[in-house]
Amino acid sequence: MNKDKVYPKYFIWVPLIVFGIFFVIPSTVGYLYAFTDYSATNPTFAGLHFVGLKNITTMITDRTVPIALGNTFIYALAKTVVVTVLGLVLAYILNRHIIGMNALRAIYFLPSILASLVVGILFLSIFDARNGLVNSIVQALGGKRIQWLGSRGTAVFAISIAEIWRNVGYAMVISLAGMQSVSTDYLEAAAIDGANEWQTYRHVTLPLIMPTVNVNILFSLIYGLKMFDLIQIMTKGGPGNDTQSFGTLMYNELGAGRYANSVAINMIFTILLVLVAIGYKKFSKRWENIT
Amino acid sequence: MSKKYNSTSAGKNREPIGVKNVVFSILMWVLSILVLYPLAMVIVTSLKTKSEANGISMRLPKEMIWSNYGEVIRTGKIFTALTNSLFVSVISTAIVLALASMISYAIVRRDTKGCRMIDKLLTFGIIAPFAAMPTMKLLSMMGLYGSHWGLIFTYSALYLPFSSMMITSYIKGIPKDLDEAGVIDGASGMNLFIRIIVPVLKPIVATVGILVFMWSWNELQVPLYLLNSADKYTLPMSMFNFNGLTSKNWQLVCADVILVSMPVVVLYLFAQKYVIAGMTAGAVKM
Numbered sequence: 001m002n003k004d005k006v007y008p009k010y011f012i013w014v015p016l017i018v019f020g021i022f023f024v025i026p027s028t029v030g031y032l033y034a035f036t037d038y039s040a041t042n043p044t045f046a047g048l049h050f051v052g053l054k055n056i057t058t059m060i061t062d063r064t065v066p067i068a069l070g071n072t073f074i075y076a077l078a079k080t081v082v083v084t085v086l087g088l089v090l091a092y093i094l095n096r097h098i099i100g101m102n103a104l105r106a107i108y109f110l111p112s113i114l115a116s117l118v119v120g121i122l123f124l125s126i127f128d129a130r131n132g133l134v135n136s137i138v139q140a141l142g143g144k145r146i147q148w149l150g151s152r153g154t155a156v157f158a159i160s161i162a163e164i165w166r167n168v169g170y171a172m173v174i175s176l177a178g179m180q181s182v183s184t185d186y187l188e189a190a191a192i193d194g195a196n197e198w199q200t201y202r203h204v205t206l207p208l209i210m211p212t213v214n215v216n217i218l219f220s221l222i223y224g225l226k227m228f229d230l231i232q233i234m235t236k237g238g239p240g241n242d243t244q245s246f247g248t249l250m251y252n253e254l255g256a257g258r259y260a261n262s263v264a265i266n267m268i269f270t271i272l273l274v275l276v277a278i279g280y281k282k283f284s285k286r287w288e289n290i291t
Numbered sequence: 292m293s294k295k296y297n298s299t300s301a302g303k304n305r306e307p308i309g310v311k312n313v314v315f316s317i318l319m320w321v322l323s324i325l326v327l328y329p330l331a332m333v334i335v336t337s338l339k340t341k342s343e344a345n346g347i348s349m350r351l352p353k354e355m356i357w358s359n360y361g362e363v364i365r366t367g368k369i370f371t372a373l374t375n376s377l378f379v380s381v382i383s384t385a386i387v388l389a390l391a392s393m394i395s396y397a398i399v400r401r402d403t404k405g406c407r408m409i410d411k412l413l414t415f416g417i418i419a420p421f422a423a424m425p426t427m428k429l430l431s432m433m434g435l436y437g438s439h440w441g442l443i444f445t446y447s448a449l450y451l452p453f454s455s456m457m458i459t460s461y462i463k464g465i466p467k468d469l470d471e472a473g474v475i476d477g478a479s480g481m482n483l484f485i486r487i488i489v490p491v492l493k494p495i496v497a498t499v500g501i502l503v504f505m506w507s508w509n510e511l512q513v514p515l516y517l518l519n520s521a522d523k524y525t526l527p528m529s530m531f532n533f534n535g536l537t538s539k540n541w542q543l544v545c546a547d548v549i550l551v552s553m554p555v556v557v558l559y560l561f562a563q564k565y566v567i568a569g570m571t572a573g574a575v576k577m
Contacts, residue, residue, distance in 0.1 A: 250423060
């Protein structure tokens with residue numbers, strides 16, 4: 001059988017060219033802009049000068065990048081931990097004889113198909129200081145109105161809640177699918193050995209669905225680190241730069257005309273994500289061996 | 292062995308419910324309010340007058356103002372945005388599906404060292420963030436900046452890796468005998484692919500297609516960088532720039548949210564099985 005005739009090479013080249021031009025080139029060669037003085041006041045290609053690592057060092061010593069770095073990780077970790085745990089717990093409950101199981105699954109999944117812009121608008125109003133749902137509950141309980149989006153701690157919290165609300169159903173459905181694919185042979189064997197429900201879950205089901213959960217965690221981390229829409233709509237990275245993530249900082253630096261800085265952040269961001277992904281894969285392999 | 296027990300596994304759900312499960316059922320239904328209540332608030336608020344809608348809330352309006360929807364359609368340029376979104380999402384999805392199935396098929400079947408490296412390169416595409424500014428520059432050099440085609444090609448490149456990852460793991464489960472039977476019948480290359488492989492890929496193509504469609508439909512960040520004129524805006528772009536949002540006309544914002552979300556929600560309700568099956572299948576291997 002002639003491989004080249006049966007599986008022609010252009011099956012690979014054509015997609016690869018599209019991917020190469022529109023993704024790989026901007027994500028590699030394109031980052032060379034990070035080492036220039038490209039800006040709104042110096043926008044032409046001919047006027048560019050090589051400035052070395054200047055943009056990167058100023059960005060790192062500047063307070064905004066450390067804040068954005070911290071926030072980016074807080075958003076991603078808060079979301080990943082809460083969503084994964086809640087997803088597993090809800091799936092565990094739903095994986096029984098529950099009345100209206102299919103309807104419930106559909107309802108919980110609904111937020112994850114909405115645009116995050118839509119979720120952002122919804123929570124912008126829910127956390128609104130004057131007429132928002134949260135503050136009306138706080139007031140009904142005798143508390144004082146809180147300016148949720150007015151300071152770093154509460155704003156980061158509000159944004160994280162919105163992101164968690166959007167993603168719990170998805171995590172739940174994935175965990176549930178994992179649980180349902182566990183062969184009943186194992187469960188019956190555990191029952192014969194006298195394991196109770198929790199022991200069976202902890203020592204049989206959970207290890208078996210761990211690979212699924214792990215991939216889920218990795219995606220949750222990656223998409224969490226890339227968060228943009230929610231923050232841009234809820235706070236625009238403010239007050240000041242207190243709630244910026246890498247995604248919004250990139251966008252807002254561009255809006256402020258500091259093009260090269262935007263590219264520098266983009267590049268640091270890319271390196272960071274690749275490191276996180278590699279690190280997580282190594283870590284999860286070890287972890288799977290332990291559980 | 293496991294096949295034999297499948298019947299017992301299905302029978303599990305026919306057990307009597309029991310007190311514990313009733314309690315859990317009630318708990319899950321009560322918790323579902325956390326999802327449903329905010330969504331209901333949006334629907335209620337979309338029917339209020341301006342003075343009633345000082346925030347998104349459940350307080351019922353005196354009478355239902357359906358004209359809010361008309362106003363949003365007029366001032367929010369919903370129809371232009373809808374056509375733009377449809378054009379961009381449909382074509383992007385078609386391109387991604389074609390390219391992803393081709394490359395996945397060839398990579399799995401050829402299985403050389405080079406193929407495995409290409410697979411790694413595609414993984415980079417899942418992990419790395421969108422290179423915003425460089426893509427803008429590239430597109431303007433190509434004369435595609437601000438156009439729908441610029442957006443379409445960018446989406447194609449952005450969504451290709453995830454799609455091909457999903458399709459790859461599916462193709463690994465298709466026996467090579469199928470191709471060989473096709474070769475004996477005299478088919479090869481594109482002919483073999485379209486006549487014999489594509490029909491087998493239908494389920495995964497349906498799922499990936501729905502996913503890519505929804506992603507490109509909901510995407511805000513990419514068009515925010517790549518589109519620069521209001522007549523080219525997609526739905527999320529039109530919503531992001533909707534002036535009701537800055538002036539906090541919540542009744543109009545809510546009507547806008549509903550109009551924009553309607554297509555994906557309807558798609559989800561009709562194709563729920565595929566959406567969920569696909570999203571879970573895709574998460575299994577990487």
